[in-house]
Amino acid sequence: MTNKKLIAIDLDGTTLQSDGITISDYTKNIFQSVRKEGHQIVIATGRPYRMAIQIYNDLSLETPMINFNGAMTTIPGKNWEHAVSKHINRSLVFDLIKKQQAFKLDFLAAEFRRKFFINSFEHASPSLFGINNFEPYHQMRMEKLDDDPNAILLQTRFTDKLQLANHIDDYFSNQVNVSAWGGQNGILEVVPKGVSKASALKHLLKLNDQDTSDLIAFGDEHNDIEMLKLAGTGYAMKNASNILLAHADKQIAYSNDEDGVAKTLENLLL
Structure with missing residues (x-):
């Protein structure tokens, strides 16, 4: 060849x-x-x-x-x-937090090249983020989000996570792309549109x-x-x-x- x-x-x-x-x-x-x-x-x-x-x-x-x-x-x-x-406007992170109950989200995390911030440790596995334990500095706070993230990671209790991905697309008027991770983990990843x-x-x-x-x-x-x-x-x-x-x-x-x-x-x- x-x-x-x-x-x-x-x-x-x-x-x-x-x-x-x-x-x-x-x-x-x-x-x-x-x-x-x-x-x-x-x-x-x-x-x-x-x-x-x-x-x-x-x-x-x-x-x-x-x-x-x-x-x-x-x-x-x-x-x-x-x-x-490419980056997602950080305002979308706070919009998703407001919809956390409606979307049945266990947590959401703002992901950057070498760091992440997560809004709740309770139902999150540290291994999902490549670490053994969460530390206090991983806790999401408004003042920490001074840059736009590359992606947002979500864990949902929705039975059909692909259906939820479509709901999120619609909610943000197709400003983002949402895809599902494999397996039964309920993980969705949100990235910029296109x-x-x-x-x-x-x-x-x-x-x-x-x-x-x-x-x-x-x-x-x-x-x-x-x-x-x-x-x-x-x-x-x-x-x-x-x-x-x-x-x-x-x-x-x-x-x-x-x-x-x-x-x-x-x-x-x-």
């Missing part, structure tokens, strides 16, 4: 094993071999920068990294002139002078829909949610715990 590919990999439920931490040596070796062939591997995740940078380093990547479902694109460790950081993993990947394709046919994408959940639709070939994992399958070109025969991304890339490119 002569065309060099841009390969977008989701993390949770896709590249990472189900513990949310482990990447096998086999996957690391395949990724390295794929990169030696001249292809680019790009992390495209809903995770904030602070919860993805260790994985980026473990994979020895030097490519851009996409965080907050497309709201931030950077090359870690570099002052990259094409970096993108922002998605796909919008960030379009930016990278343009910089590389590549077409969407040069893009391969791997995902497992609702927040991967636009990315898989954009890609020349969009792969859904064996463990992918049903809502994603309708938008994938192919479903691979292996799960995230079975090195599905690496096995597919080995077959395609090596």
Whole structure:
């Protein structure tokens, strides 16, 4: 294969094993071999920068990294002139707090590149934010929100979190994009309108002078829909949610715990 590919990999439920931490040596070796062939591997995740940078380093990547479902694109460790950081007006945080009961929210958190503020610790798991314990400085206070966040993280008790995502879109008159995390956790992520993993990947394709046919994408959940639709070939994992399958070109025969991304890339490119 002569065309060099841009390969977008989701993390949770896709590249990472189900513990949310482990990447096998086999996957690391395949990724390295794929990169030696001249292809680019790009992390495209809903995770904030602070919860993805260790994985980026473990994979020895030097490519851009996409965080907050497309709201931030950077090359870690570099002052990259094409970096993108998009933000939500912080007034929306306070609007959501006013609707906390109506939307059945356990908590909401304003997320930034290296910090976050959360309005309630009671029903929140610190591991969701990549820490062992909450500290007093994580408590959201009006005076702390002196910048606009990249994203807002919500946990809802709504049975149908996708329906709530649509309600929030409507409430804010389509000023934001709302996507759901995988699993039964009730987690929604709010980012600026027009922002998605796909919008960030379009930016990278343009910089590389590549077409969407040069893009391969791997995902497992609702927040991967636009990315898989954009890609020349969009792969859904064996463990992918049903809502994603309708938008994938192919479903691979292996799960995230079975090195599905690496096995597919080995077959395609090596």
